[in-house]
Amino acid sequence: MKVDIETFQGIARPMYVLEEVRLRRNLSLVAQVAREAGVEVILAFKAFALWKTFPIFKEYIRATTASSLNEARLAFEEFGSAAHTFSPAYTDDEIDAIARCSSHLQFNSLTQYARFHERAKHVNPAISFGLRINPEYSEVGTALYNPCAPGTRFGITADKLPQQLPKDIEGFHCHCHCESGADTFARTLQHIEAKFAKWFPQLKWINFGGGHLMTRVDYDVMLLVDLLQRFRQRYPWLHVILEPGSAFAWQTGPLVSQVVDVVEDRGIKTAILNVSFTCHMPDCLEMPYFPTVRHAEHIDPAAEQPQRAYRLGGNSCLSGDFMGDWLFDHALQVGENIIFEDMLHYTTVKTNMFNGISHPAIVLAKADGTFQMLREFGYEDYRSRMD
Numbered sequence: 001m002k003v004d005i006e007t008f009q010g011i012a013r014p015m016y017v018l019e020e021v022r023l024r025r026n027l028s029l030v031a032q033v034a035r036e037a038g039v040e041v042i043l044a045f046k047a048f049a050l051w052k053t054f055p056i057f058k059e060y061i062r063a064t065t066a067s068s069l070n071e072a073r074l075a076f077e078e079f080g081s082a083a084h085t086f087s088p089a090y091t092d093d094e095i096d097a098i099a100r101c102s103s104h105l106q107f108n109s110l111t112q113y114a115r116f117h118e119r120a121k122h123v124n125p126a127i128s129f130g131l132r133i134n135p136e137y138s139e140v141g142t143a144l145y146n147p148c149a150p151g152t153r154f155g156i157t158a159d160k161l162p163q164q165l166p167k168d169i170e171g172f173h174c175h176c177h178c179e180s181g182a183d184t185f186a187r188t189l190q191h192i193e194a195k196f197a198k199w200f201p202q203l204k205w206i207n208f209g210g211g212h213l214m215t216r217v218d219y220d221v222m223l224l225v226d227l228l229q230r231f232r233q234r235y236p237w238l239h240v241i242l243e244p245g246s247a248f249a250w251q252t253g254p255l256v257s258q259v260v261d262v263v264e265d266r267g268i269k270t271a272i273l274n275v276s277f278t279c280h281m282p283d284c285l286e287m288p289y290f291p292t293v294r295h296a297e298h299i300d301p302a303a304e305q306p307q308r309a310y311r312l313g314g315n316s317c318l319s320g321d322f323m324g325d326w327l328f329d330h331a332l333q334v335g336e337n338i339i340f341e342d343m344l345h346y347t348t349v350k351t352n353m354f355n356g357i358s359h360p361a362i363v364l365a366k367a368d369g370t371f372q373m374l375r376e377f378g379y380e381d382y383r384s385r386m387d
């Protein structure tokens, strides 16, 4: 099937459309940063894990991160390389399998380390251990996404680390960004070094986590490369790793949906769609990550609503499953496409089948507009989750 990826005319059902050209553009930039800065950049599965596209990723990067047994297995079995794994809570029943699938295992606390390091080493003698540190500095404004907020459950603060680290600890892992710029990294790095550099001589590697949104148009890539190069000059023995997720899938394609009905209450018109915010675009309600709708202008909901202003409503029973308000240049018709831009990161990994609502298909759009179906969902997908 060949489709015009500007209008998606002729598509009559919802789909996430991953555009290969845009994905490759991001991957090239990531690979360029890694090359010029002399660091390793790996993919965080929590943002994107469409494994049928891993052959494309493998042309540019060599490894991935996992935060669970399932992600670690996906790294090992589908990506074909062991994972850099961090979980705040390894458990007796999963640690062996996780260790088997991991090249790096990062512990959130010294108690987790004490409980599992021997067992993990026994399963996988080549595994490299790290500790997650908490630099107590993050510029992330949204509390839900701030890993360094007071009372956080993530990482070890400098005052709790022993002068001499356990002998088999080889790395530090630190995650304190979210869709952040290189300037934020510059400021954060000062805190990391001020608090933790005294342990660096005992380490082999440091992982600066995710949230480095290097593929955003206004991201200062040169500053990032410069910061990393200079860090490496100061600590030349440290292998430096970044593990962004969003940066890989940023602006790589839309969620295409269709209008099913238009309803009105107290002067508010809602176009009900065949997709749901809570099921298929969860960050829009949770983050809040405000979506861009193609060919529509977002307008102030408090202002008087013009004729062609619509809320967009999801097809679930959740009362709050809607977002407003957009101005279109025509009256919306049943069957027409509503295109939500940039819906490939933190969507397909987080979607759910609440209400049994049909899940959009996932397609890969090739450079010539040809669609390759990656996954369609049906009743069996819903049923099998309830067994």
Ligand SMILES: Cc1ncc(COP(=O)(O)O)c(C=O)c1O
Pocket (backbone or CB within 6 Å): 044, 046, 047, 065, 086, 175, 177, 178, 179, 209, 210, 211, 212, 243, 244, 245, 246, 247
């Ligand atoms: C430990 C860790 N690494 C990497 C990431 C990926 O972050 P992003 O997708 O914002 O780049 C996250 C996101 O929460 C994270 O918690």
